[in-house]
Amino acid sequence: MKSITLLIPAYNEAPVLPKLYNRLEQLANTLPDYKLEFLFVNDGSRDETLDIIKGYAKKDKRVSYVNLSRNFGKEIAMIAGIDHVNSDALVIIDADLQDPPELIPDMIKIWQDGYDDVFARRSSRMGESWLKKFTSRSFYKVLQKSTTIPIQRDTGDFRLLDRRCVTALKRIRESERYTKGFFSWIGYKKKEITYARDPRAAGETKWNYFKLFNLAIDGIVSFTTTPLRISTFLGLFVSFFAFIYIIVVIIRTIMFGADMAGYPSMMAVILFLGGVQLLSLGIIGEYIGRIFNETKQRPLYLIEEYHATTPVIPEFQDKTPR
Numbered sequence: 594m595k596s597i598t599l600l601i602p603a604y605n606e607a608p609v610l611p612k613l614y615n616r617l618e619q620l621a622n623t624l625p626d627y628k629l630e631f632l633f634v635n636d637g638s639r640d641e642t643l644d645i646i647k648g649y650a651k652k653d654k655r656v657s658y659v660n661l662s663r664n665f666g667k668e669i670a671m672i673a674g675i676d677h678v679n680s681d682a683l684v685i686i687d688a689d690l691q692d693p694p695e696l697i698p699d700m701i702k703i704w705q706d707g708y709d710d711v712f713a714r715r716s717s718r719m720g721e722s723w724l725k726k727f728t729s730r731s732f733y734k735v736l737q738k739s740t741t742i743p744i745q746r747d748t749g750d751f752r753l754l755d756r757r758c759v760t761a762l763k764r765i766r767e768s769e770r771y772t773k774g775f776f777s778w779i780g781y782k783k784k785e786i787t788y789a790r791d792p793r794a795a796g797e798t799k800w801n802y803f804k805l806f807n808l809a810i811d812g813i814v815s816f817t818t819t820p821l822r823i824s825t826f827l828g829l830f831v832s833f834f835a836f837i838y839i840i841v842v843i844i845r846t847i848m849f850g851a852d853m854a855g856y857p858s859m860m861a862v863i864l865f866l867g868g869v870q871l872l873s874l875g876i877i878g879e880y881i882g883r884i885f886n887e888t889k890q891r892p893l894y895l896i897e898e899y900h901a902t903t904p905v906i907p908e909f910q911d912k913t914p915r
Contacts, residue, residue: 596628596680602670606688637664657901668770676907692751700753709781712752824873
């Protein structure tokens with residue numbers, strides 16, 4: 594009997610957990626030939642999320658949980674869960690039920706056909722504004738054109754991963770994480786499955802535009818140096834035309850004599866050059882900041898409590914399971 598772990602990051606998801614658990618139970622009834630584990634990662638929730646998960650764990654041996662010491666963010670919560678997986682396959686799914694658990698049996702069939710990464714691509718995104726859809730499409734276009742890694746469009750974290758994909762992800766210990774890019778970076782045999790994404794079953798989204806913007810910056814900076822090259826080419830472009838302008842000024846002065854420089858044009862040039870310099874410094878600063886964070890080599894997360902019927906001792910453990 595092969596084992597499959599369902600990894601569920603949770604942050605203030607108390608309103609939706611009862612619905613999620615009911616659907617997971619129904620899912621388990623359709624998969625009697627597999628040993629399932631429901632691994633929740635409580636990412637420092639401030640509501641009753643942890644208490645609800647503990648209640649499920651007391652009555653259901655399939656329920657495990659990792660309680661992080663504080664809120665580290667979803668990207669870190671996912672690697673914390675991945676570190677505690679030792680199953681034949683892993684399914685990552687959000688707690689908000691926008692990704693239907695009923696799609697998992699189809700993923701398992703494709704996995705049994707020999708695929709290592711079965712990722713779900715959204716054919717529609719119900720409950721999301723046109724602005725969010727537009728910015729998402731624009732981000733994936735920019736990322737795909739600026740990196741050599743084939744990033745899948747309109748895909749999230751909802752996917753089934755074979756054990757060797759999980760092992761590969763465990764080896765990536767970057768502190769600034771963009772897991773969607775890691776899924777593409779590790780390679781292996783992939784297969785797409787499409788679905789219509791549902792609106793949240795309950796509760797509120799934790800992703801505002803500021804957090805999504807930061808995630809987009811992490812994705813671009815983590816997988817390409819194109820912004821640095823753009824700043825280099827922009828500097829060369831501006832320097833070239835500045836040099837041409839200097840030649841023109843010298844020739845005009847020699848042939849026609851000196852004339853009074855215009856204050857508006859001078860200020861425009863100064864402000865433009867200053868803006869280019871600040872933009873280039875900002876891009877360089879993003880990369881230097883990530884170098885600084887990586888050199889500190891702090892642990893990615895700390896665990897307050899870990900419960901599992903069969904505990905997994907991760908290679909990069911931060912606390913002995915209890």
